[in-house]
Amino acid sequence: xxxxxxxxxxxxxxxxxxxxxxxxxxxxxxxxxxxxxxxxxxxxxxxxxxxxxxxxxxxxxxxxxxxxxxxxxxxxxxxxxxxxxxxxxxxxxxxxxxxxxxxxxxxxxxxxxxxxxxxxxxxxxxxxxxxxxxxxxxxxxxxxxxxxxxxxxxxxxxxxxxxxxxxxxxxxxxxxxxxxxxxxxxxxxxxxxxxxxxxxxxxxxxxxxxxxxxxxxxxxxxxxxxxxxxxxxxxxxxxxxxxxxxxxxxxxxxxxxxxxxxxxxxxxxxxxxxxxxxxxxxxxxxxxxxxxxxxxxxxxxxxxxxxxxxxxxxxxxxxxxxxxxxxxxxxxxxxxxxxxxxxxxxxxxxxxxxxxxxxxxxxxxxxxxxxxxxxxxxxxxxxxxxxxxxxxxxxxxxxxxxxxxxxxxxxxxxxxxxxxxxxxxxxxxxxxxxxxxxxxxxxxxxxxxxxxxxxxxxxxxxxxxxxxxxxxxxxxxxxxxxxxxxxxxxxxxxxxxxxxxxxxxxxxxxxxxxxxxxxxxxxxxxxxxxxxxxxxxxxxxxxxxxxxxxxxxxxxxxxxxxxxxxxxxxxxxxxxxxxxxxxxxxxxxxxxxxxxxxxxxxxxxxxxxxxxxxxxxxxxxxxxxxxxxxxxxxxxxxxxxxxxxxxxxxxxxxxxxxxxxxxxxxxxxxxxxxxxxxxxxxxxxxxxxxxxxxxxxxxxxxxxxxxxxxxxxxxxxxxxxxxxxxxxxxxxxxxxxxxxxxxxxxxxxxxxxxxxxxxxxxxxxxxxxxxxxxxxxxxxxxxxxxxxxxxxxxxxxxxxxxxxxxxxxxxxxxxxxxxxxxxxxxxxxxxxxxxxxxxxxxxxxxxxxxxxxxxxxxxxxxxxxxxxxxxxxxxxxxxxxx
Amino acid sequence: xxxxxxxxxxxxxxxxxxxxxxxxxxxxxxxxxxxxxxxxxxxxxxxxxxxxxxxxxxxxxxxxxxxxxxxxxxxxxxxxxxxxxxxxxxxxxxxxxxxxxxxxxxxxxxxx
Numbered sequence: 001x002x003x004x005x006x007x008x009x010x011x012x013x014x015x016x017x018x019x020x021x022x023x024x025x026x027x028x029x030x031x032x033x034x035x036x037x038x039x040x041x042x043x044x045x046x047x048x049x050x051x052x053x054x055x056x057x058x059x060x061x062x063x064x065x066x067x068x069x070x071x072x073x074x075x076x077x078x079x080x081x082x083x084x085x086x087x088x089x090x091x092x093x094x095x096x097x098x099x100x101x102x103x104x105x106x107x108x109x110x111x112x113x114x115x116x117x118x119x120x121x122x123x124x125x126x127x128x129x130x131x132x133x134x135x136x137x138x139x140x141x142x143x144x145x146x147x148x149x150x151x152x153x154x155x156x157x158x159x160x161x162x163x164x165x166x167x168x169x170x171x172x173x174x175x176x177x178x179x180x181x182x183x184x185x186x187x188x189x190x191x192x193x194x195x196x197x198x199x200x201x202x203x204x205x206x207x208x209x210x211x212x213x214x215x216x217x218x219x220x221x222x223x224x225x226x227x228x229x230x231x232x233x234x235x236x237x238x239x240x241x242x243x244x245x246x247x248x249x250x251x252x253x254x255x256x257x258x259x260x261x262x263x264x265x266x267x268x269x270x271x272x273x274x275x276x277x278x279x280x281x282x283x284x285x286x287x288x289x290x291x292x293x294x295x296x297x298x299x300x301x302x303x304x305x306x307x308x309x310x311x312x313x314x315x316x317x318x319x320x321x322x323x324x325x326x327x328x329x330x331x332x333x334x335x336x337x338x339x340x341x342x343x344x345x346x347x348x349x350x351x352x353x354x355x356x357x358x359x360x361x362x363x364x365x366x367x368x369x370x371x372x373x374x375x376x377x378x379x380x381x382x383x384x385x386x387x388x389x390x391x392x393x394x395x396x397x398x399x400x401x402x403x404x405x406x407x408x409x410x411x412x413x414x415x416x417x418x419x420x421x422x423x424x425x426x427x428x429x430x431x432x433x434x435x436x437x438x439x440x441x442x443x444x445x446x447x448x449x450x451x452x453x454x455x456x457x458x459x460x461x462x463x464x465x466x467x468x469x470x471x472x473x474x475x476x477x478x479x480x481x482x483x484x485x486x487x488x489x490x491x492x493x494x495x496x497x498x499x500x501x502x503x504x505x506x507x508x509x510x511x512x513x514x515x516x517x518x519x520x521x522x523x524x525x526x527x528x529x530x531x532x533x534x535x536x537x538x539x540x541x542x543x544x545x546x547x548x549x550x551x552x553x554x555x556x557x558x559x560x561x562x563x564x565x566x567x568x569x570x571x572x573x574x575x576x577x578x579x580x581x582x583x584x585x586x587x588x589x590x591x592x593x594x595x596x597x598x599x600x601x602x603x604x605x606x607x608x609x610x611x612x613x614x615x616x617x618x619x620x621x622x623x624x625x626x627x628x629x630x631x632x633x634x635x636x637x638x639x640x641x642x643x644x645x646x647x648x649x650x651x652x653x654x655x656x657x658x659x660x661x662x663x664x665x666x667x668x669x670x671x672x673x674x675x676x677x678x679x680x681x682x683x684x685x686x687x688x689x690x691x692x693x694x695x696x697x698x699x700x701x702x703x704x705x706x707x708x709x710x711x712x713x714x715x716x717x718x719x720x721x722x723x724x725x726x727x728x729x730x731x732x733x734x735x736x737x738x739x740x741x742x743x744x745x746x747x748x749x750x751x752x753x754x755x756x757x758x759x760x761x762x763x764x765x766x767x768x769x770x771x772x773x774x775x776x777x778x779x780x781x782x783x784x785x786x787x788x789x790x791x792x793x794x795x796x797x798x799x800x801x802x803x804x805x806x807x808x809x810x811x812x813x814x815x816x817x818x819x820x821x822x823x824x825x826x827x828x829x830x831x832x833x834x835x836x837x838x839x840x841x842x843x844x845x846x847x848x849x850x851x852x853x854x855x856x857x858x859x860x861x862x863x864x865x866x867x868x869x870x871x872x873x874x875x876x877x878x879x880x881x882x
Numbered sequence: 883x884x885x886x887x888x889x890x891x892x893x894x895x896x897x898x899x900x901x902x903x904x905x906x907x908x909x910x911x912x913x914x915x916x917x918x919x920x921x922x923x924x925x926x927x928x929x930x931x932x933x934x935x936x937x938x939x940x941x942x943x944x945x946x947x948x949x950x951x952x953x954x955x956x957x958x959x960x961x962x963x964x965x966x967x968x969x970x971x972x973x974x975x976x977x978x979x980x981x982x983x984x985x986x987x988x989x990x991x992x993x994x
Contacts, residue, residue, distance in 0.1 A: 004945050012943075022951075026912050026961055027935060029954075033913040034931070057932030066939040 012070045023066055031056060081407040088408060095380070096412065099373050102770055103416025106369035107463065108423030109362040109763065111456040115428060116355045118452065119445035125268045125343040128201030129300050132166070133340030134307050136297040138318070141332040143590055143605050151293035152278075153325055154318075155193070158297070161317045164310040167199040168299035171266050171344065174285060176274065177548055177735070179247035180234070186737070187230070189248070189274035190265050191281050197225075197259075199300065200266070206231070207242040207257030214277035222280060224253045228261040230273035248276065249548050251283045266298055269441040270345035286547075291327065298340055307337035347442065354752055357833060361763045364513055366459075368506050368767045370467040372774040375502040377409060377471035379781040385478050392480035402476040409468025410461075417460030421448075424456070434758060435751050470498065500814050503774045507818025508825060510767040511855055515826035517757070517764035518847035519837055524757040526839030527750055532584070533680030535620030538574075539742035540716040541582055542723060545705045545735050557702045559731070564612065566726055567710055572719055574711040578612040578697060581682075582707045582738070583619075584749050588683045595664040596653050606649060606665075606691045607682050610700055616644075616677050618711045619742075626659045626675030629696040633674075641699045644675035649691035671695075685749045686838065707738070716741040756836060768855060771818075772862035779811055779866040790870055791878025804871040811863035819852060826851065896929065896937050897946075898980060901973040904947060904965045911960035912938065938963065946972050 012019055034052040043051055053059070089096045124130035138147040150158075155170045172191040177184050194212030202209065209225050226234075226241070235241045244255045253276065265272030276284065288294070301310055314335040322329045342348055381388075388401055428446050432439045446452075544563075546552055551559050560578055567576040581587055593604045609615075613629040616622075624647060633642050640662070650658035654673065662672040671693075679689045697703065712719045720739045727736055740748075747754065783790075790803055830842035840847070903918045904910060910918060915938075916931050941947045946969035949961045965973070 005943060008943060008945065022961065023935065023939070025959060029911070029958055029960055030913045030916070030931065030935075037917075055931055057930055059932065062932045062935055065936045069936060069939050069943060 009070060016067075016070075019070070020063065020067060023063060027056070027059060027063070078407075081404060082411065084404060085408040085411045089411065092380070095376060098773060099376070099412045100415045100419060102369045102372065102766075102773075103413060103460075103463065104419035104423050105766055106362070106366040107417055107420035107456065107460055109427055109759075110359070110366050110459060111420060111452060112424040112427040112431065112446075113355060113359045113362045113759075114455050115424075115446040115449075115452045116351075116431065116442070117359050119442050120269075120347055120355050121352045123268060123445060124341045125200075125266070126262045127343075128199075129166070130341045130343075132301040132303070133343070134299055134301060134310070134337035135340040135344060136168075136299060136314075137336040137338055139332070139334050139336065141330050142592060144603075145590075146336070147293075147333075148296055149293040150295050150297055151291050151325070152295060153291075154293065154321055155295050155297060157321045157324075158318065161321070163313040163317055164302055164305035165299040166302045167195060168297055169193045169196045169199050169266075170278070170295035170297055171196070172281070172285065172294045172296070173265075173267070173270070173272060173344065176248045176284060177250070178234075178274070179250070180244075184247075185234075186735070187274055188265070188270070188272045189224075189276060189284075190272045191278055191285065192266075192275045193278055193295075196266075196275065200263075202263050203260045205258045205260045206239065207255070209257050209259065210275060210277050214279065222251070222253050223256045224248065224274050224276045225257045225259060226255055227259050227264045227271070227273040229264055229271070231258045248274070249284050251280070253280070265343075267344040267346070267441070268342040269347045271441050271444070291325065296344055298343065299337075311335050311337050345441075347438070350752065354756055354836060357836070358756070358759050360832070361513060361516060361760055364509050365763045365767050365770075366463065368509050368513075368770050370463055371502045371506045371509075372770045373409070373412070373467040374470055375499040375506075375774045376777045377405075377467065378474060378499040378502070379778055381405065381471045381475040382785075383781070384475065388475050388478050389480040389482070392478070398476040402472045405472035405475050406465075406468050409472070410464045413460050413464025413468070416463075417456065420460070421456065431755065431759075434755050436748050438748070438751055474498070499778050503771065503778055504814050504818040504821070506767070506771040506774055507815055507855065507859065508822035510764070510771045511819060511822030511851055512826040512829050513760065513764040513767045514851035514855055515830060515848055516833060517760040518851050519830060519833055519840065519842065519844060520753070520757040520760045522840055522844070522847060523836070523838045524750065524753045527685060527753055528746075530681070530685060532685065532746070533621060533678050534583075536742035536746055538712050538714070538716045539619065539709055540712060540719045540723060541707055541709045541738070541740055541742060541745065542720065542736055543582070543705065543707050543738040544727065545737070547704045549731075549734060551734075552704055556704055557698075559734075560612075560697075560702070560706060563708065563727065563730060564614075566730065567708065567723065570710075570719075570722065570726070572712045572714055572722075574713055575614050575617040576708070576710045577615040577618040578706045578708055579609050579615055580611070580697075580703050580706060581609040582709070582745070583609075583680065583682055584685055584742075584745050586683060592666040593653065593663055594666055594668065597661070597663065598655065599653050599663075601652070603652075606653075606693055608693045608695055609682075610695045610697050610703060612697045615694065615709075618709050619680070620711070621680045622678040624676045624678060626673070628675060629694075629698070631698075633696040634698050640670045640672060642674045642696060643671040644677055644694040645673055646677050646679045646692045646694075648679040648689045649693055650676050652691050685746060709742075716743070752836075753838070768858050771855075772858050775811060775814065775859055776862040776866060778814075779807060779863055780869070782810070783807065783866045783870040786870075787873065787878045790873050791875050794873065794875035795879060800871040803873075804867050807867035807870050808860075808863055811859065811867070815856065815859045815863075819855070823848060823852065895980065896933065897941060898973065898976040899927070899929075900934070900937060900941070901946065901965065901969055901976070904963055905970065905973055909950070909952075909962035909964045911954070911962050915963070941969065944968075944972075 031049070031052045034055060035048040038048040038051050039045055056062075125133065127133075136150070138150075140147045149172075150170075152170075155168070159168055170193040174189055174191065175186050176189045178187045192210065194210065194214060197209040198211065204225075205228055207225075210223070214223055224246075231237055231241060235244075241255055242257065245252050246255060247253070259275075265275070285294070299310075301307065311334075314337075318335050319329060319331065319333070322333075339346070339348070391401060392398065425448070432443055432446070435442070544560075546556055546559065564576055564578065567573055581589060588607055589609065590605055590607050593599075593606055596604075611629070613631070613633075616628060626644070629642070629644065645654070645658055650656055650673075653663065654661050658673045658676050660673065662670055664670050677694070679692075681687060682690050682692050697706075708723065710716075710719060710723065720741070724736055724739065727734055794800075794803070826848060827843050830844075832842075834842040899919050900915055903915050903922070912934055916929050916934055919927060919929050938947070938949075942949060945966055947963045948966050949963050951959060952962045954960050
């Protein structure tokens with residue numbers, strides 16, 4: 001329909017009555033002229049008008065046809081149907097409210113989780129050929145870990161080799177302080193190779209982007225490119241930003257360009273708003289030995305080349321390059337190609353499976369909600385048999401009848417869909433909060449967007465058809481003769497077998513959801529009850545960074561010693577200390593042991609933390625033997641130093657009895673063990689016990705950036721603000737971040753598990769509630785329909801217990817058959833979650849039993865009310881019931 | 883009566899006949915169109931006059947013709963129809979189509 005036609009139709013609709021009159025005028029004129037012409041041809045004046053009318057045909061029909069041509073009959077019909085549906089739904093408000101609410105929750109959750117699935121699993125980095133991007137990694141045999149990064153010479157040489165890459169780029173992500181007009185904030189930035197923008201196919205919104213010349217010109221490359229996002233948020237989108245001088249880590253740098261909207265660096269889930277060329281690495285990052293590698297390499301495969309092929313080639317070429325560069329690599333140091341379609345720091349590996357699983361959960365709830373509504377609508381369609389019968393008897397077509405019932409379910413679906421949009425937003429916001437800092441990069445993708453909206457709209461329509469079709473079809477099948485006589489059996493299968501099957505299906509699916517919820521809740525419990533080896537309660541932690549301050553040159557030890565003294569003077573401080581590594585955050589430092597007397601094993605790796613005295617008291621790690629560090633541990637670097645090791649270290653390397661023994665660590669420094677402490681979790685909550693050694697901060701080059709950790713007598717979170725104020729009093733320009741408490745840090749480490757436990761419990765609860773409502777509805781209806789039968793049986797001497805038992809048994813059958821399907825289904829579905837569980841198996845029997853008991857209890861209470869009502873019926877009243 | 887001598891117009895060609903009628907000469911109202919078709923076909927074609935009006939409405943919707951109210955010679959109010967550029971194009975299309983079909987039919991019916 002063209003625009004002109006639309007406009008003419010609208011104009012006609014507005015003037016419909018006038019237009020009809022005009023047509024009438026035309027027709028009348030035509031008749032008169034025809035009659036006159038007929039008279040001229042010799043027809044008698046009396047006959048002429050009739051003859052004219054005969055020749056014209058059926059005038060009313062013609063006028064109607066003309067009107068229909070203009071109007072959208074279907075639209076008018078739709079309005080009529082909607083009005084009718086609205087009237088019917090208003091007549092049973094409790095049903096309508098349940099329907100709309102359950103749909104809102106089910107559709108809203110599905111939409112919300114879908115938006116996460118889209119952001120975490122589906123989306124690609126918005127660059128050229130993202131699906132062919134791979135991230136280069138290398139196994140490190142010595143440290144049992146995956147090397148993320150490569151040196152500059154390695155990257156330069158690799159680019160010249162043919163390993164099946166179309167192109168490859170190097171990135172060093174780092175945080176910089178951005179100062180503009182006296183305001184300083186921390187921003188995520190990337191040091192990029194010269195081909196970065198060309199390879200990714202990113203365009204400039206303003207100015208120019210970086211190229212090879214920026215990367216190579218020594219000293220001339222004090223330039224940067226900012227993202228559209230930063231441009232809008234920090235610089236108000238003003239055009240004069242090009243050429244502006246800003247300070248990055250106190251170095252003057254000129255902004256030369258703004259990237260096109262949507263691009264925020266080489267990591268989809270970890271936005272980086274500034275790109276600088278490699279030529280100013282030294283200024284921003286500090287100089288480092290050329291063999292040290294900080295470059296992450298992102299490569300694009302040539303079309304048709306598989307990652308495996310490229311890796312096979314790389315395992316030859318890459319190792320050759322490393323040998324040529326004099327690196328000490330073994331043939332076991334094989335290369336990997338990780339999926340790079342989402343760039344660096346993708347959350348897909350950690351959260352991809354959980355969100356897909358959650359999508360399965362919420363999808364199941366949606367199915368349960370649809371089954372529930374279908375069952376309730378089926379019951380209603382039986383109740384409305386007489387209405388349907390009368391309409392059929394009066395000549396209404398079955399198609400029209402079906403259309404009316406379907407319109408009703410679509411009205412419910414759309415109302416639910418509209419409400420679900422609100423619920424989905426609330427849930428999305430809540431989930432983002434639950435995920436904490438990990439979700440910062442995701443939030444921009446889960447905001448309302450057209451793709452998710454389209455998904456939600458389509459889902460709403462499908463749901464409406466899903467739960468509306470069967471009841472509508474059944475209503476239209478009724479026999480008008482029987483229906484008018486008020487016989488509910490007029491509908492085929494009048495005992496509503498279908499609705500019972502639907503309820504049993506709901507019970508089965510609810511059991512699956514409850515079982516899943518049980519698995520995840522118990523996983524979370526198991527993780528929470530892990531003995532971390534220290535006492536996480538009431539420990540505040542924050543990070544202080546002196547790298548870009550005047551302390552960097554000298555005065556670092558004095559600053560920290562002052563700080564510790566002041567903190568220890570605070571009334572709530574029980575203990576305070578400094579450490580390079582904040583535990584359970586994933587950060588770590590590791591080293592190789594060179595000479596360990598009497599040790600014959602092949603493994604030489606140990607984690608380490610550089611700490612101040614009081615560290616073990618602060619965290620509550622028990623000192624098992626020997627002593628803590630003290631102020632005498634001040635030997636200069638290079639000479640023999642002291643170390644405290646954990647029990648695992650002592651057992652692994654020093655045959656248990658560690659005190660007084662010495663060993664040499666990588667770099668050649670000799671260390672003597674002065675203390676042994678309990679083995680506490682170091683890097684991850686879920687790790688196996690690891691060898692960790694603790695080195696005194698006083699015997700090493702004092703680290704510029706340290707974590708201050710304080711055990712308090714009260715709420716640690718409240719102390720954080722006082723600590724920040726204290727630091728500001730000592731020196732207002734010292735940057736403080738990563739303010740947290742040890743318990744919050746553990747919560748962060750459990751973000752994924754908390755997400756799963758929370759959502760699966762919510763969904764399980766909703767599903768069970770809906771199943772209970774459905775069971776209640778179907779059973780109430782059965783009682784109402786069989787009132788007369790109950791009356792007769794009571795009159796014939798059946799006791800109330802018999803009636804009660806009969807209805808309970810009936811619901812027992814429904815629940816029982818649901819469980820018979822649900823239990824095996826749940827156990828089978830559990831295996832999907834196996835890799836996400838901790839401390840229990842995916843076929844955990846206890847959880848299955850618990851889920852079954854909970855479900856049975858809820859179902860029993862739902863069934864009891866209508867069964868009780870049946871048993872309390874007054875037999876005389878029931879007999880007269882119509 | 884002469885009615886027996888007249889043929890029903892082939893289905894689907896009424897629009898074309900109306901367009902053709904409007905294409906030559908001045909704007910016409912409904913009755914004039916009916917009369918014009920009858921005269922041009924030398925009384926052979928019979929338009930069922932009632933069906934003329936829905937056809938006119940249909941073409942108004944599609945924007946093939948344009949109607950304007952005016953006065954007849956006898957000072958009666960009447961809607962005068964005129965071809966729009968779109969209508970002229972449509973007429974061209976329909977005539978070509980019709981001629982193709984007519985020729986094809988003629989070829990089949992030719993005595994061998």
